Amino acid sequence: MKLLQLAEHFERLDGLTSRNAMVDELARLFKSIESPEEMREVVYLTEGILLPPFASTEIGISEQFMSRAIAQAAGKSVEHVKELYRDTGDYGLTAEKLITWPGEGITVHQAYNALLDIAKTGGRGSIESKVEGLARLIHRISKKEARYLLRVPMGKLRLGVGDPTIMDGLACAYDGRRNLRPVIENAYNLCADMGLVAGILLSEGPERLKDFRVLLGSPIRVELAERAESIDDIVRRLSRCAVEPKYDGFRCQVHKNGDEIIIFTRNLEDATHMFPEFVEAARSIVKAETAIFEGEAVSFNPKSGKFHPFQVTVQRKRKHLVEAKEKELPLRLMAFDCLFADGLEMLYQPYTRRREALLKLLGEGNTIAPTDALVTDSAAEIEGFFNKCLNAGFEGIMAKSLISPYMAGRRTFDWIKFKRNYAKEMRDTADCAIVGYFAGRGKRAQWGIGSLLCAVYNSEKDRFETITKVATGLTDKDWKDMKETLDAARVKEKPARVESVYKPEAWVEPRYVTEILFDEITRSPSHTAGRDGGRTGYALRFPRIITPIRADKKAEDATTVQEIKELFAMQHQATQ
Numbered sequence: 001m002k003l004l005q006l007a008e009h010f011e012r013l014d015g016l017t018s019r020n021a022m023v024d025e026l027a028r029l030f031k032s033i034e035s036p037e038e039m040r041e042v043v044y045l046t047e048g049i050l051l052p053p054f055a056s057t058e059i060g061i062s063e064q065f066m067s068r069a070i071a072q073a074a075g076k077s078v079e080h081v082k083e084l085y086r087d088t089g090d091y092g093l094t095a096e097k098l099i100t101w102p103g104e105g106i107t108v109h110q111a112y113n114a115l116l117d118i119a120k121t122g123g124r125g126s127i128e129s130k131v132e133g134l135a136r137l138i139h140r141i142s143k144k145e146a147r148y149l150l151r152v153p154m155g156k157l158r159l160g161v162g163d164p165t166i167m168d169g170l171a172c173a174y175d176g177r178r179n180l181r182p183v184i185e186n187a188y189n190l191c192a193d194m195g196l197v198a199g200i201l202l203s204e205g206p207e208r209l210k211d212f213r214v215l216l217g218s219p220i221r222v223e224l225a226e227r228a229e230s231i232d233d234i235v236r237r238l239s240r241c242a243v244e245p246k247y248d249g250f251r252c253q254v255h256k257n258g259d260e261i262i263i264f265t266r267n268l269e270d271a272t273h274m275f276p277e278f279v280e281a282a283r284s285i286v287k288a289e290t291a292i293f294e295g296e297a298v299s300f301n302p303k304s305g306k307f308h309p310f311q312v313t314v315q316r317k318r319k320h321l322v323e324a325k326e327k328e329l330p331l332r333l334m335a336f337d338c339l340f341a342d343g344l345e346m347l348y349q350p351y352t353r354r355r356e357a358l359l360k361l362l363g364e365g366n367t368i369a370p371t372d373a374l375v376t377d378s379a380a381e382i383e384g385f386f387n388k389c390l391n392a393g394f395e396g397i398m399a400k401s402l403i404s405p406y407m408a409g410r411r412t413f414d415w416i417k418f419k420r421n422y423a424k425e426m427r428d429t430a431d432c433a434i435v436g437y438f439a440g441r442g443k444r445a446q447w448g449i450g451s452l453l454c455a456v457y458n459s460e461k462d463r464f465e466t467i468t469k470v471a472t473g474l475t476d477k478d479w480k481d482m483k484e485t486l487d488a489a490r491v492k493e494k495p496a497r498v499e500s501v502y503k504p505e506a507w508v509e510p511r512y513v514t515e516i517l518f519d520e521i522t523r524s525p526s527h528t529a530g531r532d533g534g535r536t537g538y539a540l541r542f543p544r545i546i547t548p549i550r551a552d553k554k555a556e557d558a559t560t561v562q563e564i565k566e567l568f569a570m571q572h573q574a575t576q
């Protein structure tokens with residue numbers, strides 16, 4: 001496929017707002033692809049990435065490189081390019097304005113590989129060769145191709161299509177309907193690599209996808225928990241179940257293949273470098289040649305052995321501090337699931353079997369240890385365990401079905417979280433994608449930011465629907481940092497996937513997630529969350545930010561509209 005053809009598909013997608021029309025356009029695009037390799041490349045480019053997020057390859061093309069490369073290709077000064085960029089806010093459009101040549105008609109494969117090589121180039125003298133390589137590539141492409149291709153390495157393609165829409169597009173390309181969506185989704189949940197799944201669908205068909213196996217080194221999309229309104233509700237839903245402490249740290253998925261250890265975060269990025277002690281422990285105490293298991297990393301006080309709250313653990317996240325903090329803030333991995341052991345895919349087994357496998361997997365040692373687990377059907381016993389967990393400083397409990405398999409990539413009532421907050425009145429938190437901000441009044445006017453427009457994710461529609469305007473919870477410094485962060489994702493118009501009645505002063509591409517505490521969910525005509533045809537959405541009452549940016553979440557990991565509806569129903573029952 002020629003790059004120009006792909007750019008034309010992207011241009012059409014760019015102009016669409018209806019999701020069905022987007023799915024049809026994607027289906028047309030995917031149908032015209034002939035080789036699995038090209039399919040993989042096209043899918044990544046459509047996702048706006050060069051490689052899946054878990055690939056450990058550093059993709060590094062900074063704004064500075066891009067400005068220099070465009071300047072070099074166009075024979076203009078870097079200042080001139082930067083000035084144009086200040087106007088357009090987009091390197092794709094900047095290059096488009098400067099390109100005067102027709103392009104050589106290169107293929108997607110040529111463009112993708114050139115870009116990937118440039119992005120991967122590292123080491124001495126790499127800056128010059130990167131700039132030159134990029135300038136050469138720009139010289140070979142036309143205006144329209146540049147508009148879309150150059151947005152990819154800058155993380156700014158923004159076609160308005162997320163995973164669910166791409167999966168529907170693939171299913172539709174296969175047989176004109178969306179029947180294959182569950183098969184595609186299941187394989188995607190097992191490897192988190194849409195390009196790989198799409199390539200297999202093209203070359204070997206859906207039967208092969210139905211047999212898709214877990215791959216060591218490719219993260220399994222994580223299982224997530226629903227909320228219960230009370231402990232009785234947990235027992236009603238699960239009967240006899242396992243309850244474990246809910247630790248408040250970072251989720252880690254550890255892959256062991258002999259001595260090779262890879263650790264993925266909650267949003268499936270490779271964060272092995274952050275956890276040297278787990279790498280060491282996984283090599284020495286895990287009693288299997290190959291294994292995949294999950295746990296929560298929590299820092300603790302080496303003198304008292306007590307776990308720290310999340311705000312302390314999070315300090316380990318800063319890359320340059322890993323070494324210094326390793327001694328000061330040692331981590332423990334509280335392991336809670338075993339998904340693969342010695343060649344066996346454990347994730348299809350019920351909890352009880354997986355727990356047995358987990359206990360068998362872990363040898364003596366404190367650095368990686370299994371969570372406590374109580375198996376019971378008594379609400380009173382669960383309540384006792386919950387109170388014990390709160391006294392020990394944990395967030396709450398996780399109750400788990402004894403009979404269900406691991407539901408990769410799904411949020412179901414097989415896992416139920418019950419936190420301190422729900423134990424009191426209805427106070428809860430939502431993780432919201434920031435989609436815009438309003439200039440402030442008074443002191444904040446000087447900073448140009450005073451409140452955030454936030455949205456929850458509608459995974460069925462692949463849309464971000466607004467649920468609150470929030471102006472409290474941040475310190476002066478937080479607001480300044482927030483503006484700087486958001487300005488890097490600022491866009492001129494409402495992003496295609498955002499549904500909003502409000503028009504903020506600045507629109508922001510949904511990329512950052514903020515954690516908001518609220519008292520209640522109300523119905524509101526001003527917000528679009530959960531509007532089904534009618535004019536009333538859901539809104540958060542008394543919102544205040546408690547974590548400015550949840551670095552471990554992508555926008556699509558924000559609280560979903562479905563969860564908001566469930567919370568609303570729960571709160572209704574509680575007041576009846």
Ligand code: ATP
Pocket residue numbers: 224225244245246247248249250251266296336371398417431557
């Ligand atoms: P999400 O449900 O989207 O992950 P979140 O990141 O805000 O939301 P919670 O919903 O509060 O987290 O709880 C789920 C998380 O709890 C898991 O992702 C995991 O990181 C953590 N966790 C802590 N202890 C356990 C446990 N015993 N079993 C499973 N998960 C646990």
